[in-house]
Amino acid sequence: MPTYNEQAEGVIELARFASEKGWLPATSGNLSVLVERDPLLFAITRSGADKQRLTDQDVLLVDAHMQVQGDTPYRPSAETTVHVALYHKLPCGSILHVHTVYNNLVSELFARQGYVEIAHHELLKALGHWEENASVRIPIVPNWSDLNQLGQAVADVAQADVPAVLVRAHGVYAFGETPDAARRHLEAVEFLCEYVYRLELIRAAGFVAP
Template identity: 75%
Template sequence: MSTFHEAQASVMELAQFAASRGWLPATSGNLSVRVSEEPLTFAITRSGADKSRLRPEDVLLLDAQMQVQGETLYKPSAETTVHVALYEKFGCGSILHVHTVYNNLVSELYAERGFVEIGGHELVKALGHWEEDAAVRIPIVPNWADLHRLGSAVADAALADVPAVLVRAHGVYAWGDTPDDARRHLEAVEFLCEYVYKLHVARVAGAV
């Protein structure tokens, strides 16, 4: 358990990390860190904030009903519903949602299948799979405009042993027990999405 100010600082650090890699374009994305489990409270980026230039007031404290705790003029991210659904399912410590070209391309390529399977690559170890010839299946869900429906879809598809879900033509949610775990999982998934897409292109071109 952390204090709100500790969680707020973690959110700002995570945002700077993701923004520096171009993963949060045009104020997109949302990031959160849990403060308490019972009752659930968490720090999350506000709606419309430039994640590359977050200030403390851009990170809000919310409860499980998505009610802001304390005084602020800002509103929480519209996709807070997804964070609540994942916190309630897994009791995780941090959730990161970013939008990148590669996770969008992969979600389009494999949307009809409902998942992208990635095996035989070193970076699946970063997702907790160390066995020989390990493979992971990252679920892909539709980009529902109804955000309560989106939250339910992501949580329903989410697997305990694969800490990420792709949303078609939208982005990825990655989570972990701690902010560092969530960051590692997100970085691994982004690398793997780029790898999968470039490998697909190379195969289509007959290069491999």
């Protein structure tokens, strides 16, 4: 079983990856990696940390009650509630939450129907869908200010075979059974959000595919 220190380094590496993509502007976002399943313990970024310059002190060990283990002046992200809810529902090994322009725009465009449907795209394979004519519906939930309500809303719609949930005008939670899987799912979803938005613009301009 990996140690907390090893998983904390994994969080820092994931933050570096997402920061280099421009997906963690200012001090936004939060990322976690599982340390133990039962009892639940995971490494997560602290509240207010600049994800582009994380140090070991910026990654906290937290339990299922959002209690920080060890001596630190820092507290975990307020959205740790979402991570706890997802770890309880699914066999996640890592959860990544980022804020980008494209995932925000797509969540606004399709908020009323509660999901964005993506079909017949090669990158759906990165989400585990290799079948012919694959189609997925990525859920969209309201951006509840009550973070316990937000955590419950995300967990209610989260599915292992569609490893992402959009929060309206807020961001995306992507997850996977391993940190590498979560990273792959996040990268695929971000590509697909940009694709969907640009395709909507083309359609709005009157282009009709043959």
